[in-house]
Amino acid sequence: MTLLRTKSIEQTLAASEEEGHRLKRRLSALDLTVFGIGVIIGAGIFTLTGRAARDYAGPSIALSFVIGAIVCGLAALCYAEFASTVPISGSAYTFSYATLGELVAWIIGWDLLLEMMLGASVVAQGWSEYLVTLLGQLGITWPPSIGPGSHFDLLSFVLIAGLTLLIAAGIKESLRVNLVLVGVKLFIVLFVIIAGLFYVKRENWSPFIPPSSPGQAASGLSTPVLQWVSGMTPATFGVLGIMAGAAIVFFAYIGFDVVATTAEEAKNPQRDLPIGIIGSLIICTILYMAVSLVITGMVKYPNIDPKAALATAFLDVGRSGFATLISAGAVAGLTTVVMTLLIGATRVTFAMSRDRLLPGGLSQTHPRTGTPVRLTLIIGIVVALVAALTPIGKLEEMVNIGTLSAFMLVSLAIPVLRKRRPDLKRSFRVPGSPVVPWLSALFCLYLILNLSIETWLRFIIWMLLGFAIYFFYSRSHSRLETGDAAGALDSGMPQMLDEG
Template sequence: MSIMRTKSIEQSIRETDEPEYQLKKRLSALDLTVFGVGVIIGAGIFTVTGRAAQEYAGPSIIISFVIGAVCCGLAALCYAEFASTVPVSGSAYTFSYAALGELVAWIIGWDLLLELMLGASVVAQGWSQYADLFLGQLGFDWPDALASGSHFDLLAFLLVATITLIVSLGIKESMRVNLVLVAVKVFIVLFVIVAGLGFVKASNYTPFIPPSQPTKAEEGLTAPLIQVLFGIEPVTFGILGIVTGASIVFFAYIGFDVVATTAEEAKNPQRDLPIGIIASLVICTVLYMAVAAVITGMVPYDQIDPKAALASAFESVGKGGYATLIAAGAVAGLTTVIMTLLIGATRVVFAMSRDWLLPPVLGKTNVGTGTPLRITISLGLFIALVASLTPIGKLEEMVNIGTLAAFTLVSVAVIILRRRRPDLQRAFKVPFVPVLPIVSALVCFYLMLNLSVETWLRFIVWMAIGFVLYFFYGHRNSRLSGRAKEGEVPSMTST
């Protein structure tokens, strides 16, 4: 049986009408835009901005954000075409099933699980740190034995458990909570921009592009793969520093792809999904650039605190009290990120189980809530345990490599599907095909090469586990297999 077997788009859409696997169509363009803003604006705006400016680009980090947005926008256009053409849960997994075949679809689905589950765990730990800081500023001392970095991070566990409960109630209920928290987060970001403008000094923007400086190269497993393969030495500041800064802040944009995982729950996916994906990216780009301009204008770039850029910037101008408000914004901001990542992960597993690549019993939706409860509770528990018990450290890079791998394959898939199915009605089309998708794929792959050898090795191990699962279960039990055609539904123990 060929591992390159593909499932037609028409078949994917037909399967969305199966009663036991049917999701409720309740999301509008506004819901999807808020969903996207909720997951994109997270720890990045509170931490990445300062670190990238201080270490790589100086005031020209503003240009880095533009470059990062353009690069991310290329992939966003590809996602928008697929999401409007194939309005089925699963995002890149579902798209690639139709264009690249079952094996590649499994690989992308496995990548997405890495991105979404590990991403939610990492963000939950970051939330715990900000929540601990926020509680301390309010005069409440959280026990060290249960704080972030301890053997059991209770705050992170309780947060994920609460979010899991909310997500289990239904997609619209989750979106109501998300809307409130996103509003709080955006208000804090706007407050930082407006309040900071009064303390901006024009002299801090000089030099706008600091002179280029060589920097110490990493060695061994921590070295970027591009350095090991091609001997390219790292450089900070100057034009190359702007490009390096763009590769750093690029990851602050990651998240718009999660919008595509809810395609099946959109009221009018052909119109609303492209709006949600592109609008959320544009809104976040404007906010990121404004924050970068304010921070580098308030504090000389070489004096920015990379760990707490926003809070320290206001402390440097005698407004330390604003740190409490910024911490509150971070707490609200990271909460929405975890919620959207959990929703995205459940929809990917839902799509894979509906295709019988995973046990189909997992994906059955609850009649009352219209959500896959088994998947939601299982993933929520897993994420809560990882967040509370695991010292994740550098595993954040694993989120990035999984995401970029998916971005690369989706870009390629746009070209392939255009050639295989020119007859499809596409509500949104990527312009300048095949040039633009090729550029998107090359940019994403280049950014993957900038990740460390250590990250690549971990990624290979994760993919090896995925291949074992696919060939021992998914390949033999999928809907496209001989067993499925004979009407045999695989069980949890099928091999």
């Protein structure tokens, strides 16, 4: 079937070497690990922990983070094998093109764009709120008419515009700034953990798993699909609350997959990518659990401020100076998240453009910077306008469903590629295949079913738009359709990769 046509690994590698469409290999294992931490630490700790604890799981939100980490860990193993075997820009999109076919690759690419572009917009709005909070703590009043929640959020627009120009200047330059900001962010997170321990009250953790109860967060269109299908009474807290919380805080882990989007820019991708992907995930999981336990120990979960949980927790115990420091750290931390998501969105779109599923001119790289400057500016403008003009609210769930869908398909692709191409050199192999990839896909599906009906409806609309673009444009312009030399369909037996 033409919809299941695949592009061989050799064709994928050949396309990445085309003059004018080639990225520079400048990133080390440390760069990639910092890159992952830069996007993972931020959204979850600074914007989701408080809301998820108050509305879904109480102190047991720490268990939600563990469940999210397990699902991400299984998916991370699959990403690590793919990224070290096919070190090409595009992450899950590129991997699936070589295994599951062009249509599935398009679906995953479309999902990744939803994840990263909308994710950058959501986090930019959170950054704007924290900056206004910080300015207020310093005695500076920002005009509400151009602040967060207004008709035009100037702060989030300026943030994305500035980061877009930085990313266009070069990947290494971007990651130098990222390294400094990640250092600041890690200091703040460790400060929260250590300082907060002195204000923890054990009675705030009781009950650790609050009894299940009806709640507004799980009624109507907000009801998780699994509860709606099974006929169970919509509820929050309890075991179902922990699972619903895991589906929400999963947003906090999007990051290690963004590392895979920079595979083509890694100096030694076969070694460095698995280190960057798995290393950043492990570090961040430990920090997430520690922070969630400290916050729910400092403040009884019904009283947690969902907008600025960390800062207000210290205000509640009379440490306003600590709250100011944390707000400053949140501003730095969320800056790295937005920058990393912008880079990821640009690299996925770059790969899709190079395959001609999107206009080919978007994949042209600048001879000096080695980056797709035109594409970077377009992505930046779109994300800046969405962040400034759209009351996004709870749309982080849209990011989750796009990410989980991509994770599920990547996990299923591992056994497929093992069977189709046993000859490929794999610097990293998923242990326990095919059982581990199957478990990863199953867990991803379970978390998807714990997302709300409203999220599913929005996701269906997004996918229908994607299918319209594919069938009316991408399918007929694809390199596999036009017979371009670098992307022509491999009609014979695949050749062995040159390992010499």
